[in-house]
Amino acid sequence: MTLLACPACDLLHEVPDLAPGRRARCRRCDTVIVSGQRVSLDRTLAMAVAVTVLIFFALFFPFLSISELGLSNSATLIEIALVFMSGWTAPLTIAVALTIVGIPFLRAAILVYALGPIRFGYPIPDKAAQAFRLSQALRPWAMAEIFFLGSAVALVKIIDLAHVGFGAAFWAFCAATLIIAFERNTTDSAAIWSLIDDME
Ligand SMILES: [Zn+2]
Structure with a gap:
């Protein structure tokens, strides 16, 4: 127990040790309190690996292309960020790049570092507990979905003026954003903490 x-x-419950695949829900609001540890670890790790790969991919492939009167131009996320890196927009650009791309990527990479070895039976990394704590602390600062609001507003403005195409990176980023949202709602940090404690 x-x-x-x-x-x-915040309602307190006495939770028995659960078999893999079982989950306990809150008596009052039905939120999942804890699920079988292994299932939880596999799911979180799989999502973290997917997000790491997708965001890395999204950085280097064309994100948007704009064509008008036979001329076309495409840009990657890094190129888009660099355009705003001069003058007074630079601090804002750094903040946006961090919260939209940097922190979601860092969180996913930290989770892979902390949980990967546990999953595959290797010795737990030295700083796994600190790494997992950091990934939890960064959670409110990972705001990939905000980007889509911004993009949508900008696209509505230019869609009448030119033909806008979405590149591979756009779809990769869409997928990463959905997975991040899902991960945020399903990661069972209590189960992962108890795994880390067991390994240390
Ligand atoms: Zn509850």
Whole structure:
């Protein structure tokens, strides 16, 4: 038995040790409090690997292309960011690039570092507990989805003026954003903490 608080409403529960694949839900609000540890680890690790690969891919492939009167131009995310890196927009660009791309990528990479060895039976990395704590602390700062609001507003403005095409990186980033949202709602940090504790 472990005493755990519901992550949504803080109601305390006495939770028995769960078999893999089983989950315990809050009595009051039905939020998942804890699920079988292995299932939880596999799911979080798989999503972290996918996000790392997708964001890395999204950096180097064309994100948007704009064509008008036979002329066309395409840009990667890095090129788009670099355009705004001079003058007074530079600090804002750095903040946006960090919250939209940098922190989501860093969080996913940290999760792969901390959880990968546990999953595959290797010795746990020295700083796994600190790394997992950091990834949890960064969670509110990973705001990939905000980017789509910004893009949508900008696209509505230019879509009448020119033909806008979405590149491979755009779709990769879409997929990463969806996975991040799903990961944020399904990662069972209590189960992962207990795995890390068991390994140390
Ligand atoms: Zn609850």
